[in-house]
Amino acid sequence: QKEVEQNSGPLSVPEGAIASLNCTYSDRGSQSFFWYRQYSGKSPELIMFIYSNGDKEDGRFTAQLNKASQYVSLLIRDSQPSDSATYLCAPGGSGGYNKLIFGAGTRLAVHP
Amino acid sequence: DTGVSQDPRHKITKRGQNVTFRCDPISEHNRLYWYRQTLGQGPEFLTYFQNEAQLEKSRLLSDRFSAERPKGSFSTLEIQRTEQGDSAMYLCASSSGLLNEKLFFGSGTQLSVL
Numbered sequence: 482q483k484e485v486e487q488n489s490g491p492l493s494v495p496e497g498a499i500a501s502l503n504c505t506y507s508d509r510g511s512q513s514f515f516w517y518r519q520y521s522g523k524s525p526e527l528i529m530f531i532y533s534n535g536d537k538e539d540g541r542f543t544a545q546l547n548k549a550s551q552y553v554s555l556l557i558r559d560s561q562p563s564d565s566a567t568y569l570c571a572p573g574g575s576g577g578y579n580k581l582i583f584g585a586g587t588r589l590a591v592h593p
Numbered sequence: 594d595t596g597v598s599q600d601p602r603h604k605i606t607k608r609g610q611n612v613t614f615r616c617d618p619i620s621e622h623n624r625l626y627w628y629r630q631t632l633g634q635g636p637e638f639l640t641y642f643q644n645e646a647q648l649e650k651s652r653l654l655s656d657r658f659s660a661e662r663p664k665g666s667f668s669t670l671e672i673q674r675t676e677q678g679d680s681a682m683y684l685c686a687s688s689s690g691l692l693n694e695k696l697f698f699g700s701g702t703q704l705s706v707l
Contacts, residue, residue, distance in 0.1 A: 485635070489633075523700070524684055524699060524701045526698070527696070579624075581696060585635050586634075586635050
């Protein structure tokens, strides 16, 4: 079993729709959870983080965490073509410092 | 705050040559991480520094790879006797080490081994 699992996609959604990205992880000791966005040929950019069970909203983005189910998700409302990228899920924080273990990422395509 | 800086952006080398990459973290960050990323995969952890001390090195990392952070500021990653399988994007990230720390990545160095 991989440490972090994400559906590789591509996930295709129309402009204005809600994109839902999911991630499961195996390390029950993970304390913090991060979502990075990566455009083709660029480095990962931090867009959301969550530490507690429940929902966290920031603009068009909502992160959801369920530690009991070892599940974290990212919702993107009112999706725009500029949201087209690969989204990387990264749990971390179980070893005293924040060594992030990344999933392979989900490729999102928002079409006009 | 100028962000994490990496140099060079691209490196093309022949198999068997040695290469060295440099990373300058965000100035107040005492933690520094190196990752490697190949096409279609997420970044893979290579090594971690707290100040000048290298506290963890991935078991997947061969002895041809070495990293230093001599004064707790910039870091270098050297690959000796490069192989075609070393072709990847090498990413550096830094963080402040504060509670609930966040990692910020540099632009990366794209290595191509011919």
